[in-house]
Amino acid sequence: MLNETINSFIRHLLYILTLYLIHHQLIYITLSHIHKIQIKTTSSSPPHIMAIARWLNRTVGFFVFFLLDIIDFLLCFTYKTLDFFFESEWKPCYCSTPLEAQGKTGKIIVSERGEYSKVVSMTRTKIHFDEISDTLYSRGPSLLMRLSKLVRSVKCFNYKGLIMRRNVVESCDHNDHQSKKKLCGRNKKRLMTLNSTVVEKSPTTPRWSDCHCSFCTSWLPSSTKDSLFVNVQQPKDNKKARDNVVFIHGFLSSSSFWTETLFPNFSDSTKSNYRLIAVDLLGYGRSPKPNDSLYTLREHLEMIEKSVISHYKLKKFHIVAHSLGCVLALALAVKHPGAIKSLTLLAPPYYKVPKGVHAAQYVMRKVAPKNVWPPMQFGASLISWYEHIGRTVCLVLCKNHRLLESLTRLLTLNRMKTYLIEGFLCHTHNGSWHTLHNIIFGSGGKLESYLDHVRDHVDCDVTIFHGGKDEVIPVECSYGVKTKVPRATVHVIPDKDHITIVVGRQKDFARELELIWQKSTKTC
Template sequence: MSTMDKAKSIFIMTGRILNEAISFIVFSVLDILDFLLCYTYKVIDFIVEAEWKPCYCSSAVTSSGTILVSEQGESKIVCLSTSSSRNKLQLEEISDTLYTRPSLVSEVSKSTVNELKRLKLENATVKKGTRMSTFTVNSTIVEMLQGKIGGQQYHPIPRWSDCDCKTCNSWSSSCKDTLFVHVDGAKENVQENVIFIHGFISSSAFWTETLFPNFTKATKSKYRLFAVDLLGFGRSPKPNDSLYTLREHLDMIEKSVLEPYTVKSFHIVAHSLGCILALALAVKHPGLVKSLTLLAPPYFPTPKGEQATQYMMRRIAPRRVWPPIAFGASIACWYEHVSRTICLLICKNHRLWDFLTKFLTRNRIKTYLVEGFCCHTHNAAWHTLHNIICGTAGKIEGYLDMVKNRLKCEVMVFHGRDDELIPVECSYNVQSRIPRARVKVVENKDHITIVVGRQQVFARELEEIWRNNSTT
């Protein structure tokens, strides 16, 4: 090994050690801060709304009634239903990462609580001589679902910590319970349909401001293009009582696009988190999908012996301060109250940030990325991140196998070489499950610039994919 190589390896090792050391300190502080913010928000919520917003810091509590859960200390929910079959809600899609996120503070508090429970139990056992088994479930889920199904709670729209602008709340004044859908392209003699699904904390503008203006007239005369704002994002509904599960997201896409526009077949283009929804949609409608284009799909095969949800959370949110995008993902995923504070500062005041961006750049750049990043509620982002990205980790392999065996459509995967959030290995992992899938790695592009900045080239690539899979 040359002197240069030795120096490089030492530099890399030193950087890694520094990153881990600084990360440990920073995230230990954030653990404590999140703990303190929990009680701060309870007080503020109670003062402003006369009740405090349930959070996942709450320990499991004894529950009864219509909520069915497992016994002997397990907190996994099976299902919840009322007398009306219309209100039946399956809860296997609730990710345990919502209420199980190991950290320094959580481990200390858990040990303390367990010790207190043990002492209390010993005293109770001595007095009664017997121990009764109980049904337990995370108290936050109980409170949210009681409000959702029983209609026992009312929350103002928007809540005090959410944005109150017309863009974010246009859905609340409409009688339609559907997603915001931007429709472009063919209006008559429609031959093909394309559904675009954006990623986490984004919006339909990710597609409409980049790709849509760059499609040729020939494409727009033949293809009908649908770009949706996912539930909880952009101009779509942001219900406070939603848990933003996979089922809810898929149902809303079907109700907003497939049913009203009588879509009989379609191509799918999806980015990041949207790839999970795209796979689930394709598996649900295997005979309708004509091509499947995935950009930066978050697929990490779960090692043997690991819990899929927890492993996925550690991969996408590694509790590291570097790279910055991983630091941001870690805060969003691990800290319910710190992330709520960030939403309060950024999302609630997105009009100010939009103005400042335009002012500082003298209106030379479009701010659709800023708007997409800001137009959501914390409740929507928090539950979507955990219930879609983490909660479906154990299902992705099954989806990929069904795409391989049941679907005959072309599968194309694009990935930026410099993507620091979702590594390139994820796309090759997809290819390992679907051998016919083609992977294209784009040099010098990351998680966002895989589209932004190369929209003309990507538009041509999509048009070629659609032409090759056309029925006419």
């Protein structure tokens, strides 16, 4: 444990030093750029003002994020101590190396070509391979990664592993260079090296820093552990629904985003002919929040398929998805191309990744560019780059969401519904952190192929809605989807943002959805 602490301290020290040098160089370059502009333009010219604003944003951001780096570094050791005190176990975080952090979930980190990109979890019947985003471990600059690897290599110098080839698992001693060379030479592309450490799975009970209220832990009874919470509104008198609609919410939200806004505003005709299904995604609302999950794309899709598609025996259905839910909606469309009757996407987070650029890192820097202004970007940067500060926010807000809801009702004299607070705060840090990195950032390299598949193999209408003042996902993302899927229709709603594209105009949006479903039904 002492060696781990020393190694972690050295890595963090190198991180802060490298960050300081890099930002110092950026400020110097920016100042030089400003000086050149001053020579070429007048002080009143708009480019000059914009350049000064950018310089101020970067300069202030340097000091703010430098301070946050130090705070996150200190919180790392604070939470390790508190975890040991409350749970009698040292909990590795993503400040650790991938090999150390595999104890976090009881899953084994897989290395392909020297990069940590997959996780293998073994059961009695099969082996699962999950892709994890490298932004979980490498959120710093490439120079920092090299410095960290120098420290990491000391601990990972000598160990035994497993080599997997097709369906055969063979033991391999790393000291036996000759046998390893022969084996790797025969099938170089199929080899993956696994660390052989065996770790017990973490319990599924909430951690000490998570909320333990009856709402957040309603999934703990054995009957609900393996299925998502689903809110269904279907025709009365057991009348068979003509069509099915699946609603998938976005990041830091829940099914109440749909049930409190759209469901009451659908027409009687829709309520009597459609089965409306809104699901709480894994880790949100009343759905399971296992702390041994990495919340990968496979896990999210399997839970939706099991809890919605298989449970309700859906052969054909419409999908309405918001933000993060758009990624899952596209993945479902790729997996079930013949079942989709219409695809409605609200603010899809599609960023066209340039060739030769690492997709996950690129998307992360587009969503969370480490700016202090505008506030939305600062908030996104805070929860994306700082694991322990994010956990502190969850400890203060999410663990006390009942109190915040009560205060809101008291201050507004019960005139304000608190379903948005419920969706925003009823989650665990483990769930939101992994979902953010593994789905939103990690899917950056997949969305392009998903959209190509939807264009060529999914025969349904694609409709996109986007708020004209959305500061979370820019409107260009929706136009990017339109470029990939030419038949898609894009509606930009003026003066609406990421939330008010639905909230506040739910009646209008309900009518728009009904027209989309009616049109697709006639087409089919």
